[in-house]
Amino acid sequence: MKNKTYLKASLREIIYSKGRFISIVLIILLGTLLYVGIKATGPILNHSASQFVDQQELSNLQIISTGGLTKADEKLAEDISGAEVESGHQLFYADSDKNQVVKLYSYDQRNQQNQLIVKSGHLPKKADEIVLDEKARKEGYRLNQTYKIDQPDQLKRKSFKIVGFVQSPMYISTEERGLSNVGNGNVDFFAYVPESNFSNEIKSVIYVRFSNVDGKETYGKAYEKKMEQNIDKVEKLFADRPQERAAEIKDTAEKELLPRKAEVTENLAKVDAGQKELDQAKAQLEQQAAVMPAGNPQLQQAQAELAAQQKELSSNREKLMDAQQKISDSEKEISELKTPSYSYDQRSDNPGFQEYGDLSDRIAAIANVFPVFFFFIAALITFTTMTRMVEENRREIGTLKALGYSRFEISIKYIIYALSAATIGIVLGSVIGVNTLPRLVFELSSDRYNFPGVKAFYLSRPIIQATIAFLFASLGAAMLVLMRELHEKPSVLLQPKAPKPGKRIFLERITPIWSRMSFNSKVSYRNLFRYKSRMIMAVIGIAGCSALMVAGVGLKDSLGSVGEKQFGPIIDYDAIVTLKDQPDKATVETIFSENKKxxxxxxxxxxxxxxxxxxxxxxxxxxxxxxxxxxxxxxxxxxxxxxxxxxxxxxxxxxxxxxxxxxxxxxxxxxxxxxxxxxxxxxxxxxxxxxxxxxxxxxxxxxxxxxxxxxxxxxxxxxxKKLTDSEENELSRKLLSTDQVTNTSFVSTQIETQENSMDNLDGIVWIFVVLSGLLAFIVLYNLTNINVSERVRELSTIKVLGFYDREVTSYIFRENFVFTILGILFGYGLGIVLTKFILDQASMETITFPLVIRSGAYLSSGGLTILFSVIVMVATHFRLRRINMIDALKSNE
Incomplete structure (x- = not known):
């Protein structure tokens, strides 16, 4: 019965101090939510992407050769252990009328890899049908329209009917489609036509899937390591193919050239024989002309016929000599033919694929610092709150001890309280964090990627870490204080702690300032230094929250400043033009001189x-x-x-x-x-x-x-000078049309890509800022609540002495205001250090993030903290008005 009554009293403690209980729950919830949620975001984003591309059978490797790929290449690829091999055609087509570049792929319904996702219509069923990239809709294309591709040397037909719009797992970005060596140098969208339309038997690409990476996360270390091993095997297997392919190309070209060469030689021999006969006929005619009278009609006719034959022979000889020269040039080209190069492109080489992985990597890097610091502040405040709670209940502990309750029985109340708060906070924080933050981050960047969504799952490590930390901060804090208090005798516990003696503070020594201060102000400043532990804890809590908000906004400033620091202050050119081997530079420079911009x-x-x-x-x-x-x-x-x-x-x-x-x-x-x-x-x-x-x-x-x-x-x-998009495209098109340029890369495109890449992180940064602000509000409320609870007798005393409600509130507010200002100032310094540390962790092998924290970060952090402090003090004012002075001041019995 005794224990049952005490258990009820323990549960009532939660109801009686519901404000403090809820604040502890909320602090634990926020700490767990951000820590567990952000720690899970990177893995969930990566896993969802990996699941999607595996479901669509995205190839692990693309083998591409500048000399094309033959059956010998396919057979070699099929010899790779555990490899699934498919081949196909791909080419770039430049539509000069619309200034568009399309990457055209062959479609074979028997193929399993790189499965297309139909967004509308259907996949090609007939030879004259074509499906376009979903992105082509923005260009105005619609179902059942006719689409023309004028590529007579590679396609058997020109006109196709648009029967569908699709997405491809090879293009996970909604915008990026890669570069081309035709048109303006940038691919606008892709298209698929049935493979039967391609006239050439030589393939363009071999797609390979490896069984030894099935089930592995495509962005994971295990996948990367295994793929490095796979590529090493492929490279060794194909090591001799460039030379073999070069020999095959030369042999094929020579075989094609041989009949033409023989034909030209034979025809030249015929022309020579015809010339010999014509010369003989000319000689006979000259002999006849010597004995015939001038102007003889028959003689003139014969001479005209011979002249016509001579003209025809000369014309034929000239044509044959031109053909012979062309054959000679072809032979020279064949002899100088460069060895084809083989490239092995992984998934990360597909447009947008690495950018998405970088997003997850940066989130993971930030998750190693920001949530941990957030987590630390939340745990610290929880620890402080639980410690003060136990200390407030000294008399109750002494009473229970005097009544014969064991140490364990007395501890039960605080164990229940701490475990209840920790359990509710950890469970809710984990569930909300895992199910909202990854989805929120994905939604904020979903317009850039062709993924259907994310599938949330729980990671045990961060949840276990959060559980251990917050159990220590709540239950551990309570037990540490209890161990100390329970060693005291009941008579000691039943007596209130003696107040700390007042001391002369440093400010008192500055007479000009101290003498001008009001009595209330003097009391407030003495109290600040009288209870140093309370001041230090308040300043640390406020400084931590302020630093989190500075770091959150500072991260946004710093991440967004990469392009600003790189383009202009360092890179001060506007484009790079890449030339082919042994180019005619004069042709290219002519285009430069003609362009007035x-x-x-x-x-x-x-x-x-x-x-x-x-x-x-x-x-x-x-x-x-x-x-x-x-x-x-x-x-x-x-x-x-x-x-x-x-x-x-x-x-x-x-x-x-x-x-x-x-x-x-x-x-x-x-x-x-x-x-x-x-x-x-x-x-x-x-x-x-x-x-x-x-x-x-x-x-x-x-x-x-x-x-x-x-x-x-x-x-x-x-x-x-400043070029518009159309002017950049026109310049690129002109340069590529010279056949001396492989690519023109504009800095404006790099700037746009960089900005888009950094925009992906904006969402995660704002999540940090909002949650940090919310934590700051709860911390301020909690610290003020503790301050008031500890000083109820003191506040009741000054109310009895005649202080008005407004003066009592000011008494507390002055102290809180000093705590807040000191916390904000320390928070600014701590925020700079925290931001720098996060940026160092988030920097990558090719990116260095500059430390840029603009004034807005400090203004928003300080402004929000002061606003929260004012709101808390308004709420505190109404609480102070309701203090029961008689209950607070009655003597101990």
């Missing part, structure tokens, strides 16, 4: 190189070598910690991220691998600021010195 150009040699170091992943980067290093500074501004410098002939310049990854400094020597895996060494003369990509810069003279090779121009940097 182009200001200048700089010839360059750009190459993709690789750095290798034990214990560090191989890094691919761009090596840029300008023809004129003095002019280079007008196109790219080299800076070290903001201080500009120029490219020298004494060594190479590397970007800061590379220096960090490979632990490099000025004066070190660096081994570099080119495309052919040939090595050369460079001395690092300087390290330059950079935020996007990895680069190695060399002067022309230093390049020739270390490589002992000629400098060959293969690209141009362009500076221009």
């Amino acid at each position: 182009l200001v200048s150009e700089l010839p360059m040699m750009n190459q993709t190189i690789e750095l290798k170091q034990k214990g560090q992943a191989n890094q691919k980067l761009t090596m840029m070598v300008p023809e004129n290093r003095q002019k280079f500074k007008d196109y790219l501004h080299l800076k070290n910690q903001g201080e500009p410098f120029n490219l020298s002939n004494e060594g190479a310049v590397i970007t800061q991220k590379l220096a960090e990854l490979f632990d490099l400094k000025k004066g070190d020597r660096l081994k570099v691998y080119d495309d052919d895996q040939q090595t050369f060494e460079v001395k690092i003369s300087a390290i330059t600021d950079n935020y996007l990509g990895n680069f190695l810069y060399l002067s022309k003279e230093y390049y020739q010195q270390v490589r002992r090779k000629d400098f060959i121009v293969n690209s141009y940097l362009l500076k221009s």
Whole structure:
């Protein structure tokens, strides 16, 4: 009966102190929600994407060759253990009338890989049917329209009927469709036509799926590791194919050329024989003309016939000589034919695929810092609240102890209280966090990706971590104080703790200020320093919440400033034009000179190189070598910690991220691998600021010195006036039409891509800001509630002494205001450190995030904290008006 009554009393404690109980639950809920929810967001996003692409049988690898792929290539691929192999055609088609570039694929309903998702209509059933990318709807295409493709050398027909609009797992981005080597250089959308329409037996691509990666997360480390092994096997298997394919192409070309060559030779022999006969006929006619009178009609007719025959023979000879020259040129081209290159594209090379993975990686990186700090603040406040709660109940504990209750029986009440609050908070936080945050993040970026949605699941590790932390913060805090209190004798516990003695504070020594302060103000400031632990805990709690809000907005500022810091302050050109091998530069430069919006150009040699170091992943980067290093500074501004410098002939310049990854400094020597895996060494003369990509810069003279090779121009940097999208497309189209250019990349496109990439994180950042603000409000309420609960007797005393309600509220408000201002100021400093730490964690191998926190972050953080403090004090004012002074001041019995 005794225990039953005590159990009821324990449950009533929750009802009597429902404000404190709810605040503890909410703090635990918020901490768990953000920690568990954000920790689960990256894995859930990745798993949902992985599930989608596996369901659509997205190929793990695409084998592509510049020389096309034959049955021999397919057979070789089929020899790979556990590989499922399919082949197909793909080509770029430029519609000059509409200024559109389409990537055309062959469709075979027997194929299983890269299954299309029909959004409307149906897949092709007849040879004259075509399906278009869902994105083509924006271009005005509709079902049952006629679509024309004028590609007579590769397709058997020109006109097709649009029977459907589809999505492809190869294009998970709603906008990005990759680059092309025709038209304006950018693919607008893709299309599929039945394979029977392609006239060439040589295929363009081989799709491969590996059984050893089935069930593995496509963005996971296990998948990446296994795919590296698979690609190594494929590369070894295809190691001899480039040379074999080159020989096949030459052999086929020579066989095709041989009959033509024989025919031309034979016809030339016939022409020679005909000329010989004609010469003999001319000689006979001259002999007859010597004995015949001039003007003889028969003689004139014979001479005219011979002249006509001569003209015909000469014409035939000229045509045959032209044909012979063409054959000779073809033979020369065949002899100089370059060995085809084979490339092995993974899923990450598909448009938009890596961007989505980067989004999850950045969320995961931020989740390692921001929620943990949030979590720490929530746990700290929970710990403080539970500690104060037990300390407030000293008299009750003493009474129970005097009545004969055991230590365990007394503890039951606080165990129930702490476990109830922790359980409700952890369960609700986990359920809400896992089921809302991943979905919210996905919805905020869903307009950029073709995924049907996300499927939430629970990760045990963050839930277990949250449970342990909050059980310690709630139950652990209660038990720690109880252990101390229960060791005291009942007589000691029944007596209230002696108030801390007042002390002379530092402010009192500043007489000009202290003498001008009111009595109430003096009391408030003495109380601040009299109860230092209360002040420190309040300042830490407010500073933590303020720092979270600064970091949240600061993250948005910093992530959005990558492009702003890179394009303009560092990269100051507007486009890169990439040339084909052995180009006619004069043709390209003519187009530059004709375009009035182009200001200048700089010839360059750009190459993709690789750095290798034990214990560090191989890094691919761009090596840029300008023809004129003095002019280079007008196109790219080299800076070290903001201080500009120029490219020298004494060594190479590397970007800061590379220096960090490979632990490099000025004066070190660096081994570099080119495309052919040939090595050369460079001395690092300087390290330059950079935020996007990895680069190695060399002067022309230093390049020739270390490589002992000629400098060959293969690209141009362009500076221009502001170009519209249509003007960029037109310039790109003109350059590609020269057949001397492979691609034109505009900086404006890079800026847009970067902004879109960072926009994906806006949603997650705003979630942090909103939840941080909510936590700040609850923390302020909780700390004020504790402050008032601890000082009910003190506040009742000053009310009895004649203080008005407004003065009593001001008595507390002054202290809270000081706590709030100090917390905000400390929070600003802590927010800067926190933001910097998160950015360091979130930075990637090719991206460095600058620390940029604009004034709005400080204003919003400080403003919201002060607003919450005012709201809490208004609520506190009404509570103080209802204090029962008689109950609070009655003596201990």
